[in-house]
Amino acid sequence: MNNLDIATSIAAAHTNVPGGLLPALHGIQDALGHVPSDVVPAVAEQFNLSRAEVHGVVSYYHHFRSTPAGRLLVQVCSAEACKAMGADALLEHAKKHLGCDVHGTSADGQYSLEPVFCLGLCASSPAIAVNDEVHARITPALFDDIVEEARQAS
Numbered sequence: 001m002n003n004l005d006i007a008t009s010i011a012a013a014h015t016n017v018p019g020g021l022l023p024a025l026h027g028i029q030d031a032l033g034h035v036p037s038d039v040v041p042a043v044a045e046q047f048n049l050s051r052a053e054v055h056g057v058v059s060y061y062h063h064f065r066s067t068p069a070g071r072l073l074v075q076v077c078s079a080e081a082c083k084a085m086g087a088d089a090l091l092e093h094a095k096k097h098l099g100c101d102v103h104g105t106s107a108d109g110q111y112s113l114e115p116v117f118c119l120g121l122c123a124s125s126p127a128i129a130v131n132d133e134v135h136a137r138i139t140p141a142l143f144d145d146i147v148e149e150a151r152q153a154s
């Protein structure tokens, strides 16, 4: 099955669900790693929406990507408990270390950086997740070690 077939099939499974567009887009991103712009017309047709409406939803929510993520998705918690423990400075460090901005991907395609709003480790903040594996009490040096370890393992 190609991307278009996969996206169409996922969208079709959600057309009778109230508010089905968002879960359909989540399903497409889970399956394809992003929501390619060339599947938007097919998704729009399934939901009897315009392409602009579907594109608007994809671009409104930072969670959705129109392009593939880097090999490592690094998320830095930016919710209150982590902010109180230095998450803003950690995010700045992450941007420099990874070579990309928030919601961006490094030029070599290695890393994508996203903020996340609570990883459930508030008592051990600041926290990060690397490809969904969570880590607590992160210092800049620990951040570098974790990212390097994940890079070598991937």
Ligand code: FES
Pocket (backbone or CB within 6 Å): 077, 078, 079, 080, 081, 082, 083, 117, 118, 119, 120, 121, 122, 125, 126, 127
């Ligand atoms: S606020 Fe960061 S893990 Fe909860």
